[in-house]
Amino acid sequence: MSVSSHLNPEPERRLWIIYEKVRRSVEWTDIKLGALTAFAAGQMVLIKIVVPGGPLAYPAMALLAVVLPVGLLALSPIIEAVRQIPFIDPRMDKRHDGDCLISAHDIAKYPQIELVIRLDKYLGGGVTATPYYEDIVGQIVISARIATRKHRLFLAACFLTGVVQLGLLCQLAYR
Numbered sequence: 001m002s003v004s005s006h007l008n009p010e011p012e013r014r015l016w017i018i019y020e021k022v023r024r025s026v027e028w029t030d031i032k033l034g035a036l037t038a039f040a041a042g043q044m045v046l047i048k049i050v051v052p053g054g055p056l057a058y059p060a061m062a063l064l065a066v067v068l069p070v071g072l073l074a075l076s077p078i079i080e081a082v083r084q085i086p087f088i089d090p091r092m093d094k095r096h097d098g099d100c101l102i103s104a105h106d107i108a109k110y111p112q113i114e115l116v117i118r119l120d121k122y123l124g125g126g127v128t129a130t131p132y133y134e135d136i137v138g139q140i141v142i143s144a145r146i147a148t149r150k151h152r153l154f155l156a157a158c159f160l161t162g163v164v165q166l167g168l169l170c171q172l173a174y175r
Helices: 011-050 057-075 112-122 131-173
Strands: none
Touching: 011 057, 011 131, 057 131, 112 131
16 A cells, blocks of 8 residues: 555645636626726716716715725735735634635635645545645635635625615605
8 A cells, every 4th residue: 555545536626626616706706896896987977967966976976986996906916915914804813613615705714834734634635745735725825815805895895885876766765
């Protein structure tokens, strides 16, 4: 019996599947962010044309003006920093045994070393066999952090846009 006979025969394939799932999450969030940012810009133009002097026009314009830089920040390369970004990254001390190790949000909570050990157990062994696999895990961690950052900024932009929509709906209802 060889030394590596206990190892999972396909840790690389499984790691790449996790990586692709996380990358798709980043791509879909980029699409949604682009659409929301374009919607906010269009909404600003619409407010300026339809209700230029309404009591809620200026607060709505101000909130939508905040959505634009949030969307641009989320789509910029700045968000792809390897280090932790305060207020955007999930806290590292909030890990649980029940974390889903194929979910970008849960993966982003782990440092690379700890995630290598967890994935080795999760996938049935083989991840710690070579530094190559550990590098794939590093790419998974970085992509998960990017996906989580973009998703959080998307939620913030959605909240601000939703507040504007409610305000405009109230203004149209009371006309």
